[in-house]
Amino acid sequence: MSDHAAATRTTLALRDARGVSALWRALDDTRVGYVVAVALLAVALAARSATFLLLRTFVDEVLVASAAGPVPDALVRTWTTAVAFVALATVLALLTLIADALAARAAETTAQRIRDGLHAHLLRLPFAYHDAASTGDLVQRASSDVDSVRRTLHKHTIGVGRVVLIFAVNVATLWALSPTLMLVSLPGVPLNVLLSFLFHRRISDSYEAMQAQDARMTTVLQENASGVRVVKAFARQQHEIEKFDTENRARRQRALHLVGLHAGFWPASDLIGGTQMLVGLVVGATMAIDGTISVGTFVAYSGLIVWIIWPLRELGRLVVEVSKGAVSADRIGAVLRSDPELLDESADEQAAPISGEVSYDRVTLRYPGTAEDASPVLDQVSFRCRAGEVIALLGHTGSGKTSVVNLLPRFYEYQGGSIRLDDRPLESIPKHLLRQQIGTVDQEPLLFSASVRDNITYGVARSVSDDEVEAAAEAAAIHDVIAELPDGYQTIVGERGVTLSGGQRQRVTIARTVLRAPAILILDDSTSSVDIQTESRIWAALQQLMEGRTTFIIAHRVQSLMRADQILVMAKGRVVQRGTHAQLLATGGLYRKLYQLQVGAPS
Template sequence: MKTPPFFSISTVSTRQLYFRLLRYVAPYWQAFAVAILGMIVVAATEPVLPALMKPLLDGSFVQKDETLTRLVPLAIVGVFVIRGVASYFGDYCIHWVGNRVVMDLRNAMFDRLLTLPTRFFSDQASGVLISRLTYDAAQVTTASTQALTVVVKDSLAVVGLLGWLLYLNWKLTLLMLVVGPAIAGVIHVAAKRLRRASLGTQEAMGNMTQVVQEAIECHRVVKVFGGEAYEARRFHDTANRVRRFTMKHAAAAAATVPITQVLAAVILAGIVYIAAVQSNVGETTVGGFVSFVTAMAMLLAPIKRLTQVNEHIQRGLAAAQSVFHVLDQAPEPDGGTVVLQRARGEVEFQRVTFTYEGAARPALENVSLKVLPGETVALVGPSGSGKTTLVNLIPRFYHPQQGRILVDGEDIERLKLASLRANIALVSQEILLFNDTIAANIAYGANSRASREEIIAAAEAAHAMDFIRQLPDGLETLVGENGVKLSGGQRQRLAIARAILKNAPILILDEATSALDSESERHVQAALETLMKNRTTFVIAHRLSTIKKAHRIVVLDRGRIVETGTHETLLAAGGLYARLYRIQFGEMLEPSSA
């Protein structure tokens, strides 16, 4: 089972990515400025230690200057105190900014996910999306702040140490700089491999998250159908892909440092030899030579970090590229300007045609249907006939390619999306509950401020209070992930109570009583009858016995309306509805007997 690719990620320049990423740092410029100031202080004091070596050795050991002997050790302590304070504030502020950036990116991604169209979630694996929100967003901080710490602090330290080295002995320093172009070439070659490996790692992590999520959510199916070995293979394969990409990343990163260090060591050996020769002819002092070697040795650590920082930058930029692709997804269109107050409930489909992307034929073709306020219309037909597609167009989960849908005579494309959906309640076969209390699941979203009395009234009307009172914490009982602590019938009644509390004039019931035992169905049917009163109701049901009381039954086949009428008239007509009824109940009905 393959997980579909998350996005086709286009090539984006490093400069574009980095400047876009830094825009998320900008709101915290004050803390960022403190961090930069701390880094500057630390970098500025870097050359002081090797600079103190010269007077310490030449003045104390060679010239026997007692003043220098006392002052230089005190200066060393003072330098390190200053460095410590500056380092603390610099590191703390940069981490504060980095975590703020990660939080802002996660909030922005989650806010965007809430506005994306239904089609987007149909095309993407949820585990991959979760990985982008959690793993990738966290990786961004390495490029936005932590890597910047190294670049600023260590670059300034390198400049300061080079300045001191040039002051001490410009000839040896120029010789040392020969290694610079070679190191730059190594970093450039490694950068491309690091970015590719990071992108591969992130995609593989998303796939692995998806496999884990499916195994957890479908654990009953896995156990009953003996899928443990299959799921284990899936996880091992995805985990191995993560390992391979991680090792490619590690190989590129690991090769960069030793190559750089070998180049630096060659130059260091040459410098030590030439400095020794200069010392023999009196061109340098002992203190000057020790100071030069100390500064050169101190130069190796920031250079090493600067060579490694490219690894972190590429990983962070690869993560940023993935994060920005989520943020760049277009939200579902809401170009409506008309605010729909409480609707009367008239819904009309005018020659509506809709085709899913990549489908060979339309899911709905030239469908026209007018439903009056308060009317209950049952949608019947074989699987794939277009029933669910039809009702999904009403709240604008999808948009028809042809035709119009009107609510109270107003084209729904002209309506504000929030006002349209405020007039619609949905109860489906797949009941979705949140891992929260029963009360919070009933009074969800716009109804979260409902009073206790209103919640209890809705639960009573949904025939749910009987079982709620028997629970240890009543309305405050946690239902578990997706209502796992409740039975199917109990979850269904909570969904009905949620719809009752919303009190919307248009109601969509999508297989609301399927897969229930007789006792649960009796309670749910009674609750649905209460819910459907004085509401325009669309009922999708495969169990035809549940829709006999509908005002009208609309039969669809291959995306077209083929029959319309009451239960009795459709049985008498002997068409598709009668055939479906006979198949379901095993009866041979004669038209005269209906």
């Protein structure tokens, strides 16, 4: 469907160029259509001006001439004029349509390329980038900013061309009719253009201010609706009504400001344009009375002058829109300018089966963007485990547990020490192959808006039979739940479908992991958000999955990890205690304190 190479070229253009030049370069090979569209428009506009010349000849040589005496071929000339008139109108209509279609095609094609290129880029940006970026902002750039670029290409850029052409073609025609008339028709034009620029710049600011206020009002509304339990529990309805009214009032205020600007600009511009029309008509009529120009010329002139005065007041709006499109292009460019992570996809190495022996040797990690002198997230973390062992990590929020396991799939680059997998440096294994071998079950299970089946097979590269999917669901103790859903495995879940409970979602992601059969398993706080019964069901499912796999368990609850081969207690990025449950219990310290607190055993 999409031309991959073209999408790449377009994203490169947006990355490297700025402003209007970025828009132009993003058009890539659709530029040809764009240029042809402008050329066709010029012809169409010439056709329209020609109708006025036709009218002049008809008035002078048929209507006026026949008043003086019979015109021999008047009837023939009448019909010819009518036919020519319709013919010119047809040319005008067809060429306008084709030009518009060409611009639309160029704009839509380019927009698709930007969307595809940006989407691919977003998926390649490293974890560190996504940690720092806000979801809403990225989505807005990829959707409304792209749309703004599309609109600019489709309507505004070519609109500037059209307005300028309309002016140029009609001024030229007028020059041919009478240079004097042309000159008297122009003084008001720059004034109107200037006014239009001033107005549209202000209106664009005022509009943005209103949008911003609208967003604030919407936030109050949204938070009120999603926090309705809190509002009611504290009986704060009146307070909320007042809060909303403040924003609602402010919004009306902003909107009225916008109305005021409109009410100022349009009459003023009408006044300038109208006066210019009047001056032109009076001068034209005087010249016609004098006989300097013919009646037909005056008639043609009063048609042409409309196209000289009015279209140019669009220019202000179009230029403001084009500059907004350029700003959007820059906002997209800013995302594209961030470096993607290298997935080493070119490495033709086959996925050698990983047995799962892991060693960390004095690993130090600092997240990008943190100060050099800030204490590192991980500080000299070392441990080793044999294939198939269970390593448990325990500690406060922020002690570095998750960071330890995040290094294994190379989600982040560490700064010191070394990590080895199956006695090979981790960096020697291509990222995409490495990640296929590691299965993660997170605290917040994430399902995509797709069928349950698609969610289970998500990320499994090969085609999977229904039996396999069901077997995986059975293993994850979720098959019965799925069978009860309205469309079974085909039921759409996620934002646009059936809502599953946290525990059910978690088991779907476990089924997904079962199907992928990774060599290494990471359970990052997998059961913290579910009730006890669900928790034991999930643990039963996980237990099958852990069989024969190197497993890392992060949990708050001691009960979940007391049987691990090795327990690492972490604090401030360091391993402060290590050993088995029995050893740690004997030693005392953080682990024992936590155990006694949670299990309720007497000290």
